[in-house]
Amino acid sequence: MSDHEDKHEESLLEKISEKVKGHDLSSSSSDSDDDKPSESSMKAKVFRLFGRERPVHDVFGGGKQADIFLWRNKKISAGALGVATVIWVLFELLEYHLLTLVCHLLILALALLFLWSNAATFIxxxxxxxxxxxxxxxxxLEFAQALRSSSL
Known part of the structure; x- marks a missing residue:
């Protein structure tokens, strides 16, 4: 019974090694040059993890967003992660609200425009x-009239 289990384990290991190496071991075990596949055919076939057909970069769209997701541009990826972290801290931990944030950003923009327009004369x-x-x-006037008539 143990011989049968050993043979089963060996055949399982052989099947796994076939898949990893990418060629059939049962066809021939000789080392002749005629039996080996050519280098060009081996280069054309690319082995990808989990049997994927397309690269992960193409799955993500293949553009700048894929570069950010895959950390190919580390500065932009770190910036995106930092912005997402700040937004999470504001909304989740500090219980800040979106409407309040929008109002504060608009007030800040108006203040900066006011300062810029006044400082422009000095510089x-x-x-x-x-x-x-x-x-x-x-x-x-039509809108106001419609509101007035609908509220009566």
Whole structure:
């Protein structure tokens, strides 16, 4: 009974070694040059882990996002990880809310624009160009009238 188990284990090991080496051991065990596959055919066949057809870089899209996910550009990947960590700390640990964050960022942007436009005269630079937004009077009056009539 132990001989049968030993043969089964050996055949299992042979099958595993076949898969790893990529050629069939049962076909021939001679070392003649005729039986060996050519180098070009071996180079053309690439062995990938878990039998994948495409590289992981292509699976992730093959662009900059794949480089970030696979840490090929370490500075950008570390920056993305840092930003994600800061966002997680703000929202999860400090219980900060998205609306509060958006309002604080808008207030900061307005303060920076105000300081920049006032400091531009002292440092002789051109002030920031902020486009002028004009809302037509008629649609606003129609909207107000619709709100007023619907609330009565």
């Amino acid at each position: 002789h630079k051109s002030p920031p160009r902020i486009p002028e937004v004009q809302i037509p009077k008629d649609p606003v």
